[in-house]
Amino acid sequence: MKDFWENVSRYPRYFITFTLGIFFSIFGWLKPLLKNPVSAIALLGIVLGGGVFVLLTLRGMLGLGGV
Template identity: 45%
Template sequence: MKEFFINVTRYPRYLIAFSLGVINSVAEPLARRRSNPVTAVALIGALVSGFLSLSFVLRAMVSSAPQS
């Protein structure tokens, strides 16, 4: 049973390491291109639209169904 709990405690660390690796591999090429103003504006627009889309989807998922 002790081995089971040791294995279970490894999963959050794996998830954090995996997430940081994905974020790093996406952010590094974008950071190199931020000196171009057109690219910087496009990146900011993409971030804003991504957050808006995420917020609309989550709001639609959480809100209750309309009652007739």
């Protein structure tokens, strides 16, 4: 039974490592775009627009308020 819990305890560490690896690779890919002010503003607009899109979609799907 000890081996079972030891194995289960590895999954959160794997998930955190996997998620951080994805974020670091995406940030490394987008880092050159942040050097140019025009592309940095465009990137910020895309990120904010995507966040608002997800927020409004979830509110509409869950019926949390008028859209």
